[in-house]
Every structure is written in C-alpha cells, then in structure tokens.
Amino acid sequence: MNTSGTGEPVGGAVVVTGASRGIGAAVALELARRGRRVACLSRSGEPPDGADDPGRFSVHVCDVTDEVGLRRTMAAVAEWAGGIAGLVNNAGIHTQTPSERISRDEVVGVLEVNTVGPVLACREVHPHLVAGGGGLIVNIGSFWDRLGVAGNLAYCASKAALGAVTRCLAVEWAPDGISVVDVAPGYIATDMNRDYLASDSGERRVARVPSGRPGEPGEVARFVAGLFDDPVAYLTGTTIYLDGGLGISL
Numbered sequence: 001m002n003t004s005g006t007g008e009p010v011g012g013a014v015v016v017t018g019a020s021r022g023i024g025a026a027v028a029l030e031l032a033r034r035g036r037r038v039a040c041l042s043r044s045g046e047p048p049d050g051a052d053d054p055g056r057f058s059v060h061v062c063d064v065t066d067e068v069g070l071r072r073t074m075a076a077v078a079e080w081a082g083g084i085a086g087l088v089n090n091a092g093i094h095t096q097t098p099s100e101r102i103s104r105d106e107v108v109g110v111l112e113v114n115t116v117g118p119v120l121a122c123r124e125v126h127p128h129l130v131a132g133g134g135g136l137i138v139n140i141g142s143f144w145d146r147l148g149v150a151g152n153l154a155y156c157a158s159k160a161a162l163g164a165v166t167r168c169l170a171v172e173w174a175p176d177g178i179s180v181v182d183v184a185p186g187y188i189a190t191d192m193n194r195d196y197l198a199s200d201s202g203e204r205r206v207a208r209v210p211s212g213r214p215g216e217p218g219e220v221a222r223f224v225a226g227l228f229d230d231p232v233a234y235l236t237g238t239t240i241y242l243d244g245g246l247g248i249s250l
C-alpha cells in the first residue's frame, strides 16, 4: 500500500490509458484504493465509475495516438502529483475481418492504437520516470499475441508487437531504473467482447478455459496494481499471461 499514516497518497502518480471503462477503469480504481494518485486518460475523458476524489484521480481527454496531447498530459500529471511513478498502457481496440478482405486502414488503425500509442506514451513518460529515479511501465497485451486467430490478424499482430516493444524498452531503459512488463489477459468480460462471449462461438471458447469462466476486470486490476505496490526491478521485459490457463492448455 502507498498511503502515508494519514491515508494521504504518497509517491508519484500512475498514468492509466483507456481508463474510462473496462480493464483500465478497474486498474485505476484499484491503484487508488491502494493509495496511489491516478491519472485517467481516454478519448472521452469519462472518469471510471466511482472515481470521485479529485485528490486521488486526475482525468484527461487524451487519445494515445496524439503525441502532442500525450506530452502535454504527462506534464500536467507530473505537476498535479509532484511526479510520475508509472504508466499502464491499457487503451486498445479490437476489430475482426477475414484477412482476404482486410483494408490498409484497418491494419494501420489497430496498430496505431494498440502498438504505436503505447510506444509514444512510453517515450513521453520516460523523462518523468527518470526525474523520479525510475519507475514501472505495464503494457496490457493479450494471450492472442502468440496465437493465430482467424479474422484477427491486425489485433494479434498489434499485441505480438507490443510484446516486442516491452522487451526492447526493458533492455534500453533498465539502466534508468525503469522496468517494463507486458501483462497479457485471456478472456475478460468487458464492453470489448461482451456480445462475443455471449454468442455460441464465445461460449465454446470460454468452455475451453481450464478455470471454466471468463476473467473479471478486477482480477487483472489486482494483479497490475500489485506490481506497483512493491516493484521488483529485476522483473522486466517479460510477458505474464493472466488467462485462466487457456494459453497453455491442450
């Protein structure tokens, strides 16, 4: 926990992209519950439900593909909290199209939000983490990063590339005291896939999960927030799968 004896937040803020709903909102709320100041970024600028303490939450309209907006937002967050301790690159989109019909715009659009956006956010947070003596970056990947999923070329490629981004930044920024990890969820029930999980095909896929159910956003949130509680600098560059065992089951 990162509260002072008085319950006041201590330490720099953690920036969470895509924090208006789903996994990002759950991560933001859990970080704040554990005593962090949290900056919530999204295109809509909607705060996570329940994020009503302006001392804990700072909410920003910021598209992760907008590098000028990212630079301005990181500076504003650092000023608000007196520094930045970490970043959770959670914002992401998903599309599905048979590959023989996929457009250039779809491929580029998904890679731009899911891979290029996190690279830009990492670059823009880097000077703030260095100023604070280091920090932790968590990229939210997907267990589809090592699978071939029909009709999901752009998404799978974007998350595989995010794993590579994680490894490169971990190597490059370890001397700065910055750890970078990729947390790759399995099926987590959110707006992104609620309809799919309720479909026949979704139910068949969930039936293959050894844990027997989709994950909850709160489970990802507890794991990610826990990484910030007492960071282990030696954990860096790796992808951690949080998928109920689906990725390693036959």
Ligand SMILES: NC(=O)c1ccc[n+]([C@@H]2O[C@H](COP(=O)([O-])OP(=O)(O)OC[C@H]3O[C@@H](n4cnc5c(N)ncnc54)[C@H](OP(=O)(O)O)[C@@H]3O)[C@@H](O)[C@H]2O)c1
Residues within 6 Å of the ligand: 017, 018, 019, 020, 021, 022, 023, 024, 041, 042, 043, 044, 045, 046, 062, 063, 064, 065, 090, 091, 092, 093, 113, 140, 141, 142, 143, 184, 185, 186, 187, 188, 189, 190, 191, 192, 193
């Ligand atoms: N749900 C799953 O089963 C699952 C599994 C594996 C990995 N993931 C990954 O987990 C992350 C979160 O997924 P989710 O299921 O919580 O999705 P979600 O419910 O659709 O939420 C996506 C979040 O990203 C924000 N966002 C989208 N594009 C953005 C952009 N260009 N700039 C800033 N914010 C943006 C959205 O807010 P605005 O619309 O307000 O911008 C929203 O807050 C994604 O990276 C996803 O790929 C999800």
